[in-house]
Amino acid sequence: MNALAWLIPAALFLGFLGLVAFLWSLNSGQYEDLDGAAWRAINDDEDGPD
């Protein structure tokens, strides 16, 4: 029972982190151009991602 007192919040918190990470990536537009992102990954140009 004592273990639950911190295990459950920990589990929820970790799940919540994942959710926040997803929402952040969604809001920063990372899903807007999936085709383009696939090509950018294999781009050999000298200038890095901006």
Add this chain to the structure above:
Amino acid sequence: MSVEAAIPQPHGADSAGDTCREERTLSLVVENMNCGGCLRSVEKAVSAVPGVAHARANLSAKRIMLRFDPEQCAEDTLVEALAGAGFRAAVMEAGKDADADLAERRYLRRVAIAGFAAANIMLLSLSVWWGNASDMDEVTQALFHRLSALIALPVVAYAGQPFFSSAISALKARRLNMDVPISLAVILATAMSVFQTLNGSQQVYFDAAVTLLFFLLIGRWLDQRLRTRAHGEAQNLLSLQSGFATVISAGGKQRNIPAYALTPGDKVLISAGERVPADGVLLSGRGQIDQSLITGESDPAWIDRGDAIHAGTLNLGQPITLEVTAADEMTLLAEIGRLMANAEQGRTSYRKLADRMARIYAPAVHLLGAVTFITWLLLGAGWETALTYAIAVLIITCPCALALAVPAVQIAAASRLFRNGVILKNADALERLAEIDTIVFDKTGTLTLGHPSLINGDEISGKTLAAAAALGTASRHPYAKAVVEAARARFGEVDAGTDVEERPGEGLRRIAPGGEERLGAPSWCGARDTGDASLCYRSPEGKITPFQLRDTLRPDAFETIRQLKALGFKVSLLSGDRNGAVEEAAAAAGIEEWRGEANPAEKIAVLQRLGRGGKTLMVGDGLNDAPALAQAHISISPAKAVDITQRSADLVFQGNNLAPVLDAIRIAARARNMAFQNFAIALAYNTVCVPLAMSGYVTPLVAAIAMSTSSILVTVNALRLGAVRAGEGT
């Protein structure tokens, strides 16, 4: 975004930043950006323009977002920079499709939040179930239920909004839609669970409510995605159509402004090969214009001082000056667009299949739920038990297998069609395409390629063709381009002729070492008895070679029409062109029934008559076809056709072949079968599960899982449509 602003700027950038404080953002449509290489070239081309601070291209949307300093560069220099790199670009009118993007993103956010909640509540629920079998005490159970409530309540309130608001607006209009039983089930399950949690009871079903929302939202998101994409493509076409105009001010200075900003009285310079941006009167210059956008006529027309010219026509000859009489919304082009919109109104009475089902289905769902509740009460069960069973019935009969079935088939079919070069513009186009029995083709640009090509190339020697093509490179006239194209096909590369003079209406000439050579109208070249030659070439020695140019049929037109007839469709040809030309094309394509010299009103009348007897597919491209396209039960346009028709047509196909039309009809038929199969799956599932739920053998969570399983089954079935592609060479 705020993160970016917080990063301290290096010193150099800071001082430079002072001069470009007034940065503007802009998005451009880049029509032919199709691969990763293009993506890079587009960004490089734009970044090289002085004043551009940031450029990021979007390959999926075929757009590029820019931040630039308007004092250092203008919109049109950016478009020109892209044109220099070989890309056709146009400025997007701001903010037109931000809404659709936002809606898609909002759905995805709800999916994520509902998914997070569903997973965590399931974790707690599973613990309680296993706890029941072992030694979990009631305090822990109550804690878990309360935790579930804590997660579920805000999530239901947030993620359920699309369903709730849709249900409320349906109820306000005194209708029932699919969202009403869904909202009712979710709200009842949540409310009862809250009540039971506070009372320390066992019957808690937050898991059912949230899982239900999660799966339904996935379906909604997929549906929204399909819409956003179709909308974005239409928006791109619209922007490409407008473009820029060169205005000559009183002092003789020239400046470029967007076409929609023109006002009557403006003097506009239109160089060779440019589209006319507004309706107007020709002030100076004399030449030829391509009116195919307005009239569907493929032969160039002659214009002289004082003639009226319409927006959307193409200047083929020398630069001309135009005094604007009507611009933007007032042009003939816009008027035809509105005519088309009116013809489209007749179609709004068409209900989507799922909606039709919902009208029968939704009352039945509520009735079953109510019957279950009342029956169990009468049988002496407690209200909690009766309500639990009723909720299970509501969830299990919830038509979301149906709701998911249609978009799943849609997306699978749309991507399948896309690979075959067909773009779906209307979500219900496939359903309608599967119903047709008659096909009406237009001629110019649809059955034919829409531009002249050389047909007597075999009779012309290589030397003559090369010489003629060298002259031809100097002109944008379709005939000259056809000669150049034929030469390219034979030799690969063509030398551009120098010092070529173009004489409007007559042809091209050049003083060569041995004398004058000409490429142009047969009479101008001094030819006699050349039969039906469209063009002649006179060598410096005076030898005359006739060139025959025709708008040729698409290479696979005959074969496609034969197969369409074999499938049992009635095929006919309806064109505004001369009777002779139409008869010839009909014979070559193997179409028995044809009609020529039909004006737009007659075309509409013919389609209305056909529409009474059956369902018609219209395949056409010219703008004069646009109202006819809208009048037909369903329409398909070739992709190089006029942009405005692309908006009116339900489907658009690309490339030189006609086969995509056949593919589209076949895929539509398969998609309809698939949709019916999915309805059958949903129905079978209901006939098995509903009696079980009504007799109380199903808990709300099991109901939610069973319902999800049926949804997944239906989706997987739909995906088969997209998956079958090997071995089916099209």
